[in-house]
Amino acid sequence: MRVLYWFRNDLRLTDNRGLSMAIEKASEVIPVYIFDERLFQTRLGVPRIGPHRLRFLLESLTDLQNSLRQLNSDLIVLVGDPAELIPKLAAEYGAAEVFCSLSQGSEEEQTLQKVQRRIPVTEITDGYLLDPSILPFSITELPDVFTKFRIQVEKQLSIQEPLPRIEKINTPKVSNCDVPDFSLFAMSMPEPHPHRVDDFRGGEQAGLNRLQHYCSSPEKLGRYKETRNGLLGEYSSRFSPWLAIGAVSARSIMKEVKNFEAEYGANDSSYWMFFELLWRDYFRFVYDKYGVLIFQSGGLKDKPTGSRDVRKFQSWCSGQTTCDFVNANMNELSKTGWMSNRGRQNVASFLVHDLGVDWRLGAAWFEYLLVDYDVASNYGNWLYLAGLGNDPRPNRRFNTALQQAQYDPNGEYTRLWTTS
Ligand SMILES: Cc1cc2nc3c(=O)[nH]c(=O)nc-3n(C[C@H](O)[C@H](O)[C@H](O)COP(=O)(O)OP(=O)(O)OC[C@H]3O[C@@H](n4cnc5c(N)ncnc54)[C@H](O)[C@@H]3O)c2cc1C
Incomplete structure (x- = not known):
C-alpha cells in the first residue's frame, strides 16, 4: 500500500511515532508538508507569522528535506489549503491513505476533518512527554490546578523511551518540490541582532546539538534551577523552538536528562527540567480538556x-x-x-x-x-x-x-x- 505522510508539528526523524507507524503499515510512504495559507492571514488584526518564526520553520523544513533525501526519500513542500492539497496529492500519486501526528489547534482539527471527508486519515497521538493513554484520570477529570496534576502523574510515572532515528523509508519518485525561498512570503529576512541570546538555527540536527550542549554540562543543566529566571546569558535550555515545531521530542529531552543524572547525579536542577516539561504537557492536556474555550x-x-x-x-x-x-x-x-x-x-x-x-x-x-x-x-x-x-x-x-x-x-x- 502507498500512503502520504503529512508532516505538521513533528519535523523530525528521531522518535517520530507517526512516521514510524506509516513506514510499518505501508510499503511506500510519500512525505509531504503544506504551508497552510491561513498562516498568512491576520488574527485580531495581527499577522500570524513573523520573520523570526518563518525563518526557523524554513530552516527546519530544509533540514528535514535534506535528511529524507539522504535516505533516497524526499519531502514535497507546497503552499495552499491542506484540505484541498492533501487529497489532490493522494489522488495524483495513487496513495490510499494519509498518516499524520496530532497537531493541536481548532483550525488544525477542522482542516483534518475536511481531509478525512475525502480520504482515510490515521492521526497518531503524539507531542507529549507523558503518553495520554496512561494518565491516571480521564481527560475530563484533568485537575484544574497544575500541582494536583503533577502529584497524581508523578505517583505512577512512566515515560516511554524515544524511538530510534528512522534509517529507511521507501518513497517512489516524486516531482521536485523544494522548500520555498523566504522571498515568497513577502517579508524580509531578519538580520541577526548583535545582542540575541541564540542564533536559533532551525532543524532537527541543530535541536539535537542544543540538547547535547545543554544536557552534557553540570554548569548548564546542572544549575538550571538557579539560573532559569535570568534575563542575560545562558540562563535556560532554549529547547522551546525545537519542541514547538517538533524537531526534537520531549521524550528525547528526558532521555538526555536521565543520561546527565547517570553521569553527574540527579539534583534539583535536573528534576526541574522535568517539572517544566510537565507544565508543557499540562497545557496540552488543558487544551484537550477545554478545546476552543482557551481562545x-x-x-x-x-x-x-x-x-x-x-x-x-x-x-x-x-x-x-x-x-x-x-x-x-x-x-x-x-x-x-x-x-x-x-x-x-x-x-x-x-x-x-x-x-x-x-x-x-x-x-x-x-x-x-x-x-x-x-x-x-x-x-x-x-x-x-x-x-x-x-x-x-x-x-x-x-x-x-x-x-x-x-x-x-x-x-x-x-x-x-x-x-x-
Ligand atoms: C505569556 C506567556 C506566553 C508563552 N508562550 C509560549 C509559547 O508560545 N511557546 C512555548 O514553548 N512556551 C511559551 N511560554 C512558556 C515559557 O515562557 C517558555 O516555554 C520558555 O520561556 C522557553 O524557554 P526555554 O526553552 O529556555 O525554557 P526552560 O526554562 O529551559 O524550560 C524547558 C522547557 O519546559 C517547557 N516550559 C517551561 N516553562 C513553561 C511554561 N510556563 N509553560 C509551558 N511550558 C514551559 C518548555 O517546553 C521549555 O522549552 C509562555 C509563557 C508565558 C508567560
Whole structure:
C-alpha cells in the first residue's frame, strides 16, 4: 500500500511515532508538508507569522528535506489549503491513505476533518512527554490546578523511551518540490541582532546539538534551577523552538536528562527540567480538556475581559509604555523573536492588569513574533496570567518595578534592550 505522510508539528526523524507507524503499515510512504495559507492571514488584526518564526520553520523544513533525501526519500513542500492539497496529492500519486501526528489547534482539527471527508486519515497521538493513554484520570477529570496534576502523574510515572532515528523509508519518485525561498512570503529576512541570546538555527540536527550542549554540562543543566529566571546569558535550555515545531521530542529531552543524572547525579536542577516539561504537557492536556474555550475572551472562567484600546496595545507592542523593564523585553522580542520566561510573565501581566487590554491581543502578538510559538503553551500561559485559566490565585498581577529590582538589579538587561 502507498500512503502520504503529512508532516505538521513533528519535523523530525528521531522518535517520530507517526512516521514510524506509516513506514510499518505501508510499503511506500510519500512525505509531504503544506504551508497552510491561513498562516498568512491576520488574527485580531495581527499577522500570524513573523520573520523570526518563518525563518526557523524554513530552516527546519530544509533540514528535514535534506535528511529524507539522504535516505533516497524526499519531502514535497507546497503552499495552499491542506484540505484541498492533501487529497489532490493522494489522488495524483495513487496513495490510499494519509498518516499524520496530532497537531493541536481548532483550525488544525477542522482542516483534518475536511481531509478525512475525502480520504482515510490515521492521526497518531503524539507531542507529549507523558503518553495520554496512561494518565491516571480521564481527560475530563484533568485537575484544574497544575500541582494536583503533577502529584497524581508523578505517583505512577512512566515515560516511554524515544524511538530510534528512522534509517529507511521507501518513497517512489516524486516531482521536485523544494522548500520555498523566504522571498515568497513577502517579508524580509531578519538580520541577526548583535545582542540575541541564540542564533536559533532551525532543524532537527541543530535541536539535537542544543540538547547535547545543554544536557552534557553540570554548569548548564546542572544549575538550571538557579539560573532559569535570568534575563542575560545562558540562563535556560532554549529547547522551546525545537519542541514547538517538533524537531526534537520531549521524550528525547528526558532521555538526555536521565543520561546527565547517570553521569553527574540527579539534583534539583535536573528534576526541574522535568517539572517544566510537565507544565508543557499540562497545557496540552488543558487544551484537550477545554478545546476552543482557551481562545475565548473569558477563557475558562467566563469573566469579563480587557479593552481593545489600540493606542495602549500599540504602546506595548512597540516598547513605549511607562515601564522600561516591559519596554526592554518587548524590544528584545521584536528584534529577535525571543523573550525569557520572566520577561513573558511581566509583559503579559502589564498588558492585562496595568493597561487593561484584552489578553487575546497579547497572545496574538506573541504568536506573530515568538520563534517558539506553540498554541497550548501560549494560550495556556496567557489565560493563566490573565486570571482566566488554571491559576488558583484570582489575580496574578506582577509588580514590574519590584520584578525589575529583583531580576535586573543593575539595570544591565533594561539598558541593553533600551539602547539597541
Ligand atoms: C505569556 C506567556 C506566553 C508563552 N508562550 C509560549 C509559547 O508560545 N511557546 C512555548 O514553548 N512556551 C511559551 N511560554 C512558556 C515559557 O515562557 C517558555 O516555554 C520558555 O520561556 C522557553 O524557554 P526555554 O526553552 O529556555 O525554557 P526552560 O526554562 O529551559 O524550560 C524547558 C522547557 O519546559 C517547557 N516550559 C517551561 N516553562 C513553561 C511554561 N510556563 N509553560 C509551558 N511550558 C514551559 C518548555 O517546553 C521549555 O522549552 C509562555 C509563557 C508565558 C508567560
